Amino acid sequence: MKRHMNRTKIICSLGPKIEEPETIVKLIEAGVNAIRISGAHYPLEKLVELVLRVKEIKSDLNIPLAILVDLPGTKLRVKLFEKEEIEVKESQKIIIATEESVEADLWILYKNLHEYLKPGHPVLIDDGRIRLNVVRNVGKKIECEVMIGGSIKNGHGVNIPETDLPGEVPTKQDREIIEACVNYEIDYFCVSFVKSSREIRNMRKFINSFDENTGILAKIETKKALDDLDQICKESDGIIVARGDLAVETSMEELPVIQKKVIEAAAAFGKPAIVATEILKSMMENPYPSRAEVMDVANAILDGADALLLTAETAVGKYPIETVETMRRIIENVENHVSQIKSSLLQRHLQEVHDDLSQAIAKSSFEIAQEIGAKAIITSTASGSTARRVSYYRPNCLILATTPRERTYHQLSIVWGVVPILMPEILDVDLMIPVAVEKAKQLGYVESSDVVVVTAGMPAGVTGTTNLIKAHVVE
Numbered sequence: 274m275k276r277h278m279n280r281t282k283i284i285c286s287l288g289p290k291i292e293e294p295e296t297i298v299k300l301i302e303a304g305v306n307a308i309r310i311s312g313a314h315y316p317l318e319k320l321v322e323l324v325l326r327v328k329e330i331k332s333d334l335n336i337p338l339a340i341l342v343d344l345p346g347t348k349l350r351v352k353l354f355e356k357e358e359i360e361v362k363e364s365q366k367i368i369i370a371t372e373e374s375v376e377a378d379l380w381i382l383y384k385n386l387h388e389y390l391k392p393g394h395p396v397l398i399d400d401g402r403i404r405l406n407v408v409r410n411v412g413k414k415i416e417c418e419v420m421i422g423g424s425i426k427n428g429h430g431v432n433i434p435e436t437d438l439p440g441e442v443p444t445k446q447d448r449e450i451i452e453a454c455v456n457y458e459i460d461y462f463c464v465s466f467v468k469s470s471r472e473i474r475n476m477r478k479f480i481n482s483f484d485e486n487t488g489i490l491a492k493i494e495t496k497k498a499l500d501d502l503d504q505i506c507k508e509s510d511g512i513i514v515a516r517g518d519l520a521v522e523t524s525m526e527e528l529p530v531i532q533k534k535v536i537e538a539a540a541a542f543g544k545p546a547i548v549a550t551e552i553l554k555s556m557m558e559n560p561y562p563s564r565a566e567v568m569d570v571a572n573a574i575l576d577g578a579d580a581l582l583l584t585a586e587t588a589v590g591k592y593p594i595e596t597v598e599t600m601r602r603i604i605e606n607v608e609n610h611v612s613q614i615k616s617s618l619l620q621r622h623l624q625e626v627h628d629d630l631s632q633a634i635a636k637s638s639f640e641i642a643q644e645i646g647a648k649a650i651i652t653s654t655a656s657g658s659t660a661r662r663v664s665y666y667r668p669n670c671l672i673l674a675t676t677p678r679e680r681t682y683h684q685l686s687i688v689w690g691v692v693p694i695l696m697p698e699i700l701d702v703d704l705m706i707p708v709a710v711e712k713a714k715q716l717g718y719v720e721s722s723d724v725v726v727v728t729a730g731m732p733a734g735v736t737g738t739t740n741l742i743k744a745h746v747v748e
């Protein structure tokens with residue numbers, strides 16, 4: 274399979290149009306580095322079936338590819354019984370009920386929701402596309418006036434930004450999904466509607482009771498998450514700027530600055546940042562993007578995103594493969610030509626190291642590689658932490674992350690610029706370096722007489738032990 278060298282990674286969301294194995298392979302060939310499967314849109318059995326399908330494909334193709342299972346969390350959703358879709362029109366009055374037994378036009382199954390809603394509160398559906406205003410509550414019925422109409426589908430997300438509904442993470446549905454998936458070595462679970470770092474800790478505790486190597490990505494999509502952003506970044510394994518909900522929970526106008534702030538916060542902790550939603554939205558209908566969307570992809574890269582996440586474009590859009598190809602081409606163009614602009618837009622400031630040895634190694638290997646024009650930085654990594662730290666600096670040269678851990682190999686595929694390479698476990702560090710370099714050579718990333726900067730650690734294979742840098746000439 275042709276290897277694409279886009280350094281900003283591409284993640285796509287699975288959906289009914291792209292579930293067939295041949296289509297998944299085509300998406301990967303087009304440039305996808307990771308696949309998100311939504312726990313909100315798939316029943317458990319189907320979700321597990323898709324996880325297994327993607328695992329089989331990545332094993333057959335022998336490629337690094339991360340699987341992200343998105344947990345629904347405390348997000349409210351529309352429930353329709355009997356119908357799959359209803360149409361609502363401006364100024365029409367409709368009834369929402371909070372329990373299935375109560376007659377209504379649509380349901381939001383959250384116990385006693387009516388007690389939290391007051392006249393005038395906006396109820397926003399499908400990332401704010403449909404807008405209702407609460408008129409009054411009658412028992413368990415909520416009467417609303419349609420302010421902006423359209424079609425409402427079963428499962429559409431609901432935001433009620435004026436309320437602060439209590440809810441514990443992981444929810445019952447989250448726990449069921451995690452339990453159904455634990456045997457399949459999921460690379461990342463995405464935690465929706467995070468409001469505090471405490472929720473990440475609770476989620477970590479629950480997930481770790483089954484599998485300590487699964488990563489946790491915090492979806493930043495509420496105002497409250499922004500108040501606890503540093504701690505959330507510190508305690509998770511990466512973040513997603515979930516612009517669909519975020520725009521509704523804050524405001525559209527705030528998004529550009531929030532996106533930059535969140536990416537910056539994640540980077541400070543050496544964690545990958547993913548930008549999601551409506552990146553190439555018009556390609557749901559057209560085989561080409563709008564100018565503004567091309568600029569959005571470029572700006573997300575320049576903001577420092579590690580990966581870009583396509584949601585509805587691939588899940589339910591008409592041109593999923595073309596969308597991925599378009600995204601890849603824009604990324605490649607920006608990355609290949611960004612150095613023509615004098616002020617280096619991608620490069621980041623050199624971090625204070627304090628007494629963090631692995632941070633010092635990452636920073637120094639970047640500086641040495643830039644100084645000597647190295648072909649690659651090869652990090653021998655167990656958890657992937659050194660590779661992520663090197664990636665932070667956005668070096669011009671390749672970042673090759675050799676690891677004996679299969680999970681790390683797949684997890685690193687969402688990290689900017691990192692090429693994950695699986696290699697056997699070698700406990701003698703003097704042997705590990707030549708084997709890692711030889712593997713990189715065999716795969717065609719480096720050739721004889723190239724200079725590479727290698728990082729490794731003693732004892733080998735143990736997380737957090739990187740303590741060695743070597744400038745090495747490939748034999």
Ligand SMILES: Nc1ncnc2c1ncn2[C@@H]1O[C@H](COP(=O)(O)OP(=O)(O)OP(=O)(O)O)[C@@H](O)[C@H]1O
Pocket residue numbers: 286287288289311313314315343348399400428429430465515517518550584585588589
């Ligand atoms: N697997 C799927 N099956 C059917 N529709 C889907 C699927 N995945 C996504 N969609 C559709 O695409 C839209 C956008 O996708 P996205 O994954 O952002 O959904 P979402 O419900 O907003 O997710 P989240 O709750 O995680 O924010 C959804 O509103 C839904 O209509």
Ligand SMILES: CC(=O)C(=O)O
Pocket residue numbers: 492494514515516517518519549550584
């Ligand atoms: C991806 C997602 O959940 C959002 O943008 O809201």
